[in-house]
Amino acid sequence: MASVDIAICTFRRPFLAETLRSIGRLDTAGHAIRVIIADNDVEPSARPLVDEMKGQLPFPLHYVHAPAANICIARNACLDAAQADFLAFVDDDEVVSRQWLAALVQKAEASDATSVLGPVRALYPATAPAWMVGGDFHSTLPVFVKGTIRTGYTCNVLIRRTASVRHLRFDPALGRTGGEDTDYFYRLTALGGSIDYAPDALVEEPVPADRATMAWLIRRRLRFGQTHGTLMRGAPLRALPVVAAKIMYCGLMTGLTAFSPIQRRRNWLRAVLHVGVAGGILGMRQAQHYGQPASS
Structure with a gap:
């Protein structure tokens, strides 16, 4: 059986206790499990809870104090502390299903993938707008490009600790703006690593009230686009006309779907994403999204 370290980065979030309780209920399928908690606060505020x-x-719990207010410092502390065959990342505001880890490892062993992503299903509060629930704008799934996953995320992932990727680290320059996971997995695939998908490795994430707004979704899509634009290779002068065409197309589709509460917003968010791509290509500075007290 494989050994797995489960890594959780935390910053002043009491929900961490619920995440850990769900991990305690895992069907381990005989795998050896250890949990690493990387506390990203200036003070070791998560230590009493851990x-x-x-x-x-x-399972054994290993606490690491990894200050301060830069998510990459915490993620890299987890990479440094890892000792197992595999390292799994999950967020401190999520609850894992009983089969989560077994499904990730099973897919990794069956496909020999370097990394395996799982789905994150959003759980909406009763106050969330109907269009948001119906369109499910907060759940996370991998993006396939011509049948291949080129990059990933850290809210539900298993990484095989091969010699070729053990030296990879998250870029601290992205530790406050976000996009560090996208950058990390782009570099993983550039090294020849492969990313697969395990649809049964389900994680659930409650959506706090302050995220159940269109304004939050716009900020998120803009940041996604900026990250992609920053990481794009090639001459900006060649890429910008294509990006501009996508912005205009999505703007047009927003108008054409004006009477559909879900499609109108989906098209508008796509336009915002491409605006972010253009900003990233042009070197516009990204807003800082991390380092503030998290929602409970």
């Missing part, structure tokens, strides 16, 4: 949870979990 110490309390040690007696409630059937």
